[in-house]
Amino acid sequence: MPKRETFQDLLRSGSAAFGMGLIALVLLVALIGPAFAPHDPLTPAPLDRLKGPSAEHLFGTDSLGRDIFSRVIFGARISILIGLISVSISLLPGTLLGLVAGYFGGRVDSLIMRLMDMLLAFPAILLAIFITAILGPSLPNTMVAVGIVYIPHYARIVRASVLSLKEQLFVQAIAHLGGGHARILGRHILPNALPPIIVYATLGMGTAVLQAAALGFLGLGAQPPQPEWGAMLSEGRQYIQIAPHVAAFPGAAILVLVLGFNLFGDGLRDVLDPSLRSL
């Protein structure tokens, strides 16, 4: 399908366009927001601690008196980065493993897929917690942990596409004409297997942001004073009885970004490949 038509179809679907709008909003905040942030996100102001929302501090202040609005703005950059990097870490090896497993079949396939089954045997968040514990709690390690956890999902999706693609006439014709494995996989199978990968990666951005925020919430992700949304929520938990705004705004920011990815991902799926409705 030509790209321009895909884009127009997406815009025509109200929910996908709304999702795109939400992502664009967070992207814009991430890119130019810090230049306009009213306060420094890291400097404490003890006299202003735990103040409710006001004209001076739109989202109020946290336990160190830092402006939550400014911290949410700076946090947008971190969350977008988390999404992009985590998804790349799962996408590249996952796609490669799925391609190899599906195309070559036999023992290679069994070996790869059993390994993937093992990773899938853990609840996702628990595996991410475990990996972070080994690597040590930090923001980059959170991205690696979340990335590793979702490798099997991409491997499975790509393998399923390859299994059906490799039986198709055009692929067999190229094989008979003497096309090498790398050429067949890279030039003919991969481009045709892309739609489900794109859909899953878009939805996966939302999942990655949520999982990384959960790790931050548990104290295993970004470390203070980084303005990561999950870690900010974790701090808000201690003050939920007297200052609920400390937790409310970072959580709402996570919701906006993840909702954007989910709406956009659903829309992409409907346009690119309606048969994937069960994803």
Next chain:
Amino acid sequence: MPTGYIAKRIFHLALILLGVSLLVFLMLRMIPGDPARLLLGEFATQEDLTRLRTQMGLDRSYPVQYGIYLANILQGDLGNSMRNGSPVVKEIGARLVATLELSVAAMLIASLVGIAAGVVSAVRQYSLFDYGSMFMALIGVSMPIFWLGLMLMYLLAVLFPVMPMMGRIGMGSEPEVVTGLMLVDTLAAGDVEGFADALHHLVLPAVTLATIPMAIVARITRSAMLEVLNKDYVRTARAKGMGEAVVILRHALRNAFLPVVTVLGLNLGLLLGGAVLTETIFSWPGLGRYVVDSLMARDYAAVQGCILVFAGLMAFINLIVDLVYALLDPRIRVHA
């Protein structure tokens, strides 16, 4: 169901668990730091360290260590907690029951509300209810549940204090432990007030934990019902003059159940993961909170035990889902 299929699935399960145990074993060996040093502290002498390493079998080769570790697991010995020295199995047992009570309650809420919302949405497709509930479902899967939990806690335990903030039961109302399930134990003791109190404590954490699976179940039920409602046999049932309720419940929902059952089963795993966060928020003394606490305290014996139990539970649930699915739809066995 042919026993061959079941045997194959169980063999597969055993293989996965063996792999998982190897993976956990290797990953724990990758954690920086010497476990003996961790146990004895900074001021331990070299001799003490060497003695403890020999005692723990750390001076042997990896394959031998793994063999011993596996033999211990098979005998139900998951080692001793590094924090208080008590057997990890014992520590896990009590908390696992608390997690199960929470998860089952959440699953019940998720399936009842999710299926009802999905059915009504499908029957009244494109109505205000349909749009509203599907939008809520989308919000449900997009929301960090730890945020939802905190907001519910603020709203219903702080602003309008109608719910308890945390814990499983009020101080002083704890029943004698028989099963470890608060609801069952209070009932068994004939303590109706205690039962009501335990139920009251269960509501907020269970609703929080139920949100994501509820949203997923509602979406799947809706799409499965929509597919079935267009089928000939539903039209025939209507043409025969059957009441709409009978058509929807007996003819449509029953056939739409297969994907819903699968999703319910798969979500049990999601619930186990969600329990880690929900239990942390509501100070629910379950396995999820225990694993996080153990990790913070670098109690790797406890962490390893919990992860094995979680993985075992997940694998077992997947096996049950596969078997139920094969029972409901014989075509699956042929292709498996």
